[in-house]
Amino acid sequence: MSVVQDTLVGVNRLTRPTEFFTRREYMNLLVHSKRWDGRIPPPAKTDPLPLWSGQQVVSALLPAVYLAMGNKVWDEEKGKSDPNYVIIQNGTVQQGVLDGDIFDKALIHILYNDFSPEMTIDFLDSLQAVVAAYLQNSGFSVGLSDLIADGETLETIAGDLSELKKKIESIQLQVHMGVFDNTSGRTNQEEFESKVFQTLDKSIGAAGKTGLRSLASNNRMVNMVKCGSKGADLNIAQMIALLGQQSIEGKRIAYGFQDRTLPHFKRYDDGADARGFIESSFVKGLNPAEFFFHAMTGREGLIDTAVKTADSGYMQRQLVKTMEDLMTYHDGSVRDAGGLIVQFAYGDDGTSATKIENQPIGIAKLSDSEIRERFTVADAAAAASQAHISAIFTDRDILVNNVWNGRVDKTVQSAVHLPRLIANAI
Incomplete structure (x- = not known):
């Protein structure tokens, strides 16, 4: 909620x-x-x-x-x-x-x-x-004026797209001339598709950032995305910059009949446009071939939604029916209807998940010298200070090695939020 x-x-x-x-x-x-x-x-x-x-x-x-x-x-x-x-x-x-x-x-x-x-x-x-x-x-309304980028931005995006097409043509030329660098262990066709897809897939991120920079900070579409009420940067990028590479099952649009994706292209055309790259934005409007490519990925999304709903629903039902007789006993253990122990403590820590909060903890990223500099006190209490610093070293190492399994994190989970308790008390 x-x-x-x-x-x-x-x-x-x-x-x-x-x-x-x-x-x-x-x-x-x-x-x-x-x-x-x-x-x-x-x-x-x-x-x-x-x-x-x-x-x-x-x-x-x-x-x-x-x-x-x-x-x-x-x-x-x-x-x-x-x-x-x-x-x-x-x-x-x-x-x-x-x-x-x-x-x-x-x-x-x-x-x-x-x-x-x-x-x-x-x-x-x-x-x-x-x-x-x-x-x-x-008042708060969204209109077309929120999606109009300035001329300089549009020229920058067009220039970036031109460079992108040259990169794709260069990769194609390497394949045709037999000088394509493939050290992946996959076939040339698979490696070519992978390189082209990765190159094209990055384009919408770059073009989207260029487009977003051109919008004013009080732009209402940006306002909605930044505050988290609706949409994402990707949606704005598709509206003002370009739709980018359309993919089905994580790959570029595959050939259909007659060794081509659509009748609009020549046979065996592996260029960006012919394999589902859309360089138009929603504001500019899509041409017929781009519209068909976009419809293909839209259909995949609809089918995925329908299939995943059934799969996840059945999975949830299985989990509910499996665990419906589990309960927490007075000794803190979790048992089934026959009294068999499933967990010795609920959630392994005996704490209600609704009470757990992330708490900031800064010592993990501090080096030994930084800890000494920050926590060393006056000469009068030097011995106690050294013991205190040694304890901090130990605590830091336990956190990194035993709690975070070698990762350096900034937070720990606990039901008692100590910084807030202290702040409320003072």
């Missing part, structure tokens, strides 16, 4: 640092809330007139919760002062723009665990009502 679609894109826009309201507008929004107690905080700014921020609107709906994490577009290199790093202290949004990651990965779960299911329901109901009122006043 989380915030989705209209409410998500609305709360994302509401918490932008540029969003401000007069006293009357602030009250008109919060009158829709179940949780507002009627108190009005001091305005976020007073010059030239008193104005309240969108972050203050959301703060009025929150209980005294603590949260500190980056949102979906936060760049770790920019640090915690970046506007995309969210800090909620004692129920007040002090910094950051809320998006799907904040709600899905943290906030709703924290409200449920630290407060109550009823509190969580009231917050979601209030947020949805307040954001709906905000969107009615501010």
Whole structure:
């Protein structure tokens, strides 16, 4: 359970640092809330007139919760002062723009665990009502203007496509001249197809990034994707740049009748266009051959959906019927109806999965010298400091070797979120 679609894109826009309201507008929004107690905080700014921020609107709906994490577009290199790093202290949004990651990965779960299911329901109901009122006043619609790239961008994409075609022609020429480099152990045909497919498949990512850079930060299509309410970068890339390589079963479109994919091409044509590469975008429109290629992959997607639904549904039923008699006994073990032990502790750790949270832990990436520099204390307590540092070395090694199995991770899972407990206490 989380915030989705209209409410998500609305709360994302509401918490932008540029969003401000007069006293009357602030009250008109919060009158829709179940949780507002009627108190009005001091305005976020007073010059030239008193104005309240969108972050203050959301703060009025929150209980005294603590949260500190980056949102979906936060760049770790920019640090915690970046506007995309969210800090909620004692129920007040002090910094950051809320998006799907904040709600899905943290906030709703924290409200449920630290407060109550009823509190969580009231917050979601209030947020949805307040954001709906905000969107009615501010408006949010998507149109063709959100998908028009500038001329320079279109020229860049066209130039990249021209270079791409030259690469494919070069690979074809190597095959025809007998100088194709194949050290894979596969046949030349298989290796050729693999190289061409990989080259073409990367094109949509590169062209998509070029197209996305041309769109303004307040572009409504980008806004939906960045906040996580709907769509992905790939959808925008296909609309403004190109559809890219169409694939069936992970390969380029195979020959049909008469040794060609469609009647529009010559026999044995292995070029990009003839094997399902679409260089048009949805805004530009597809030519007939491109339309047919796109329909082929669309049909595969429909069939996959139908088949996978039946397979996964049957698999789920088998799991449910197999485990329906399992229960947790008073001694903590999991047993079946006959009393046979399936697990000595539920989930091997005896903890409800609904309570588990990711907790940041930074010592794994620190070298010995960095740990000494950070944790060494004054000379008066040098002996105790050395013992403490030795214990940190041991803890770090146990984490990396026994918990993360050699990987260097940043989080551990636990039902007790220590950083939040400490932050709430102080």
